[in-house]
Amino acid sequence: MNWVFKPSPVVGCPVLNQDLIFPVNNIYCVGRNYRDHVLETGSNPARESPFFFQKISEILLLPGNNLDYPDDTKDLHHEVELVVAISNDGYKIKSSEAKDMIFGYAVGVDLTKRDIQKKAKQAGRPWLSGKVFSGSAAISEIVLKNESLEPDKLEISLSVDGEIRQRSVCDKMIWSVNEIIFLLSQTVPLCPGDLIYTGTPSGVGKVKKGDTVSATLHQDNSTKLSFQIK
Numbered sequence: 179m180n181w182v183f184k185p186s187p188v189v190g191c192p193v194l195n196q197d198l199i200f201p202v203n204n205i206y207c208v209g210r211n212y213r214d215h216v217l218e219t220g221s222n223p224a225r226e227s228p229f230f231f232q233k234i235s236e237i238l239l240l241p242g243n244n245l246d247y248p249d250d251t252k253d254l255h256h257e258v259e260l261v262v263a264i265s266n267d268g269y270k271i272k273s274s275e276a277k278d279m280i281f282g283y284a285v286g287v288d289l290t291k292r293d294i295q296k297k298a299k300q301a302g303r304p305w306l307s308g309k310v311f312s313g314s315a316a317i318s319e320i321v322l323k324n325e326s327l328e329p330d331k332l333e334i335s336l337s338v339d340g341e342i343r344q345r346s347v348c349d350k351m352i353w354s355v356n357e358i359i360f361l362l363s364q365t366v367p368l369c370p371g372d373l374i375y376t377g378t379p380s381g382v383g384k385v386k387k388g389d390t391v392s393a394t395l396h397q398d399n400s401t402k403l404s405f406q407i408k
């Protein structure tokens with residue numbers, strides 16, 4: 179049997195200081211996972227089960243690329259997030275197995291058309307229109323996990339034109355990295371190549387054409403991303 183047409187190429191994200199490319203599969207994102215950000219959006223920070231939405235691998239903004247400002251929004255926001263790269267299959271895993279699913283970490287920016295997302299929220303509709311567009315998931319190179327470094331000790335930050343807008347240690351998450359992996363796997367079969375954007379701390383805000391957005395994952399083997407908005 180032949181393919182009807184050639185399958186789409188796999189999107190690959192480089193691995194820091196390794197001659198390796200991480201093949202990207204599904205992209206999951208956690209909504210409202212830092213108390214201070216939940217409060218700034220006017221929502222309730224009670225510890226309800228986390229909720230997820232998805233992006234598609236074709237819209238990743240890979241290291242070295244710039245972002246075209248989308249023409250249907252007047253309120254494009256940055257959300258800096260710790261990104262977890264998954265390298266195992268896992269469906270309905272035990273919570274103790276979550277950490278073994280992790281290949282490494284990256285820093286990412288969940289770019290959001292806030293005006294369009296707000297309209298979707300008010301209408302009780304999915305967030306796709308505000309969250310999924312070309313370049314809307316920026317990512318750095320992926321850093322191999324370090325067994326001595328717990329994910330909640332990681333720190334992420336984001337600056338726009340050199341001015342710090344967001345900075346947080348990942349222990350401020352309502353749901354930890356391991357809890358997110360465990361909970362997501364109860365309904366979705368996780369696959370090697372999946373990326374999980376784990377939510378953003380407070381300080382989200384507007385970006386405009388001409389801005390340079392930079393984000394850092396602070397650790398011994400730190401990684402960064404930087405892109406310009408055209």
Ligand code: MN
Binds near residue numbers: 207208375
């Ligand atoms: Mn987000």
